[in-house]
Amino acid sequence: AQKITQTQPGMFVQEKEAVTLDCTYDTSDPSYGLFWYKQPSSGEMIFLIYQGSYDQQNATEGRYSLNFQKARKSANLVISASQLGDSAMYFCAMREGALTGGGNKLTFGTGTQLKVEL
């Protein structure tokens, strides 16, 4: 089974609108971390936001928020007020702990290509 699933290969959004990028995960480890990264065409992976499995509140960082639904094992990224510069590939990633033998490695989803239009 896939540990991280991103079901939207591509998304379009109008400038200034909000957009939600989906991410579901699968782990039996009670201690894990969820990350979102942005990768523009230049190639650099830019860290956006982090949610720990024990965090009670949803993480927010500026225009980015993470809609964390633990029971559903989902960690969707919400980008508010989209800008042209948000056009990029977005990766969801999970770090599992020692319990599952994950060795604290990051497992990435397949990514969602977001295009912001005028």
Added chain:
Amino acid sequence: DTEVTQTPKHLVMGMTNKKSLKCEQHMGHRAMYWYKQKAKKPPELMFVYSYEKLSINESVPSRFSPECPNSSLLNLHLHALQPEDSALYLCASSQNPRETQYFGPGTRLLVL
């Protein structure tokens, strides 16, 4: 400051060449990583150094040889590569293996 630097930005090499990729961070991070990324795919972990010791090698072919000379530097030595090794090579670092990884801009490698 969350800057990780990588050199060179681009590299073209023949299958008989020896070259090295370099990664540097001055954030005091004690974990450093090499990833390989093919076009339109997620990054794949290659190596992890934790406190300057190799802690994870994801069964990478021996033509890739990592080196961590000190806590700020990470090298990837390349020898006798194949055309299928052409990819974006990303370096990352984190405070420790459980913390957020910060990536460098990558080296685009083309093997002819």
